[in-house]
Amino acid sequence: MAYRSPLLNVMTAAALKAAKGLVRDFGELEQLQVSVSKKGPADFVSRADHRSESVLRAELTKARPTYGLLMEESGLHPGSDTSNRWVVDPLDGTTNFLHGIPHFSISIALERDGEPYAGVIYSPIPDEMFVAEKGTGAFLNGRRLRVSGRRNVEEALFATGIPFLGLANHGLFLRQLGAVMAVSSGVRRYGSAALDLAWVAAGRYDGFWENGLNAWDIAAGIVLVREAGGFVSDLAGGRKMFTGGGVLASNTALHESLIGLVAQASPHPAAAS
Numbered sequence: 001m002a003y004r005s006p007l008l009n010v011m012t013a014a015a016l017k018a019a020k021g022l023v024r025d026f027g028e029l030e031q032l033q034v035s036v037s038k039k040g041p042a043d044f045v046s047r048a049d050h051r052s053e054s055v056l057r058a059e060l061t062k063a064r065p066t067y068g069l070l071m072e073e074s075g076l077h078p079g080s081d082t083s084n085r086w087v088v089d090p091l092d093g094t095t096n097f098l099h100g101i102p103h104f105s106i107s108i109a110l111e112r113d114g115e116p117y118a119g120v121i122y123s124p125i126p127d128e129m130f131v132a133e134k135g136t137g138a139f140l141n142g143r144r145l146r147v148s149g150r151r152n153v154e155e156a157l158f159a160t161g162i163p164f165l166g167l168a169n170h171g172l173f174l175r176q177l178g179a180v181m182a183v184s185s186g187v188r189r190y191g192s193a194a195l196d197l198a199w200v201a202a203g204r205y206d207g208f209w210e211n212g213l214n215a216w217d218i219a220a221g222i223v224l225v226r227e228a229g230g231f232v233s234d235l236a237g238g239r240k241m242f243t244g245g246g247v248l249a250s251n252t253a254l255h256e257s258l259i260g261l262v263a264q265a266s267p268h269p270a271a272a273s
């Protein structure tokens with residue numbers, strides 16, 4: 001069993017505790033789906049999401065009382081320690097969860113002095129725990145991770161997120177998809193951005209891009225990809241991942257090619273650095 005630092009122990013313990021509730025709720029949802037209208041399951045999932053967030057907040061605060069938190073559902077909770085902040089998505093892949101698709105995750109990052117420092121992404125149904133801490137590598141269930149070694153776009157498998165009802169940029173996304181799918185081995189959309197990044201770190205995907213994600217979707221995944229030897233930037237190759245520039249991650253060999261393909265689809269560079 002690989003050594004895990006006290007910090008990663010805190011993060012994984014919190015994720016496992018919150019995941020217990022999510023797994024129970026995911027099971028119960030199957031019963032609900034058959035018997036009630038759409039609103040029933042959606043409300044149920046929203047409660048599951050909030051319960052997960054409460055458990056994570058309680059556990060992380062118990063372990064590190066001075067740290068602040070940025071949580072998807074309840075927002076900002078400032079701490080007296082201004083260097084360290086948890087950035088948390090209590091349920092990433094909500095739409096999958098709602099539809100009974102077992103691809104969802106809990107994402108916890110520690111941001112230190114404004115930079116992602118440690119990340120834990122837990123996918124409860126396959127029981128996959130992805131962890132990374134700056135300078136110490138990335139691991140999946142104790143096994144060291146490396147990004148893929150593929151160098152050619154023609155052999156590469158990419159992941160992305162497709163904008164849905166209520167989001168902007170549908171036309172831009174279609175142009176990006178057109179550029180990438182025409183020259184690569186394929187493009188996947190599995191519905192959890194946190195896991196998309198974790199899977200890039202694991203070498204399952206050769207790259208990932210998505211427009212307009214939030215800090216809680218990507219902070220943990222950024223640490224994982226970097227610690228697995230990969231590269232993360234905004235869509236234009238800059239550092240505006242947390243300020244609307246989108247996110248693009250891959251191994252170093254493919255990074256420039258993916259930026260080029262995505263940029264080719266954008267009339268205005270998404271984020272100049």
Ligand code: IPD
Pocket residue numbers: 089091092093094095161162190191192193194210213217
């Ligand atoms: C969503 C997922 C999805 C991405 C969306 C996110 P949520 O997060 O990460 O893959 O395409 O943009 O909002 O709502 O399930 O936490």
Ligand code: CA
Pocket residue numbers: 089091092093193216217
């Ligand atoms: Ca999310």
Ligand code: CA
Pocket residue numbers: 072089090091092093094
């Ligand atoms: Ca969420």
